Amino acid sequence: MSCPCNWRKSSYSGGAEATNCVEVAALTTCIGIRDSKDPGRGTLTVPHSAFTALLGALKVTPLASAEASPM
Numbered sequence: 001m002s003c004p005c006n007w008r009k010s011s012y013s014g015g016a017e018a019t020n021c022v023e024v025a026a027l028t029t030c031i032g033i034r035d036s037k038d039p040g041r042g043t044l045t046v047p048h049s050a051f052t053a054l055l056g057a058l059k060v061t062p063l064a065s066a067e068a069s070p071m
Contacts, residue, residue, distance in 0.1 A: 009036055024051075 005025035023039065025032040031051040033044045046054075 005032060007032075007034070007039070 005027065007023040007025045009023050010021050021036045023034050023036045026048075027045065030045040030047055033046070035041060
């Protein structure tokens with residue numbers, strides 16, 4: 001997604017040197033989500049209400065770390 005968006009890196013990503021993180025941008029009608037390592041590869045967009053629900057669910061039940069639950 002090529003736009004003059006204000007992309008923000010997740011505060012849980014470990015700072016500017018972290019390599020496993022996402023960026024989000026508030027767009028007019030939705031929220032954009034992309035991989036900070038490869039921002040040109042693609043963007044996932046979801047409605048504001050869905051993103052708000054996701055954040056609320058994560059605050060109640062945090063995801064397990066990748067080391068604790070390998071794929």
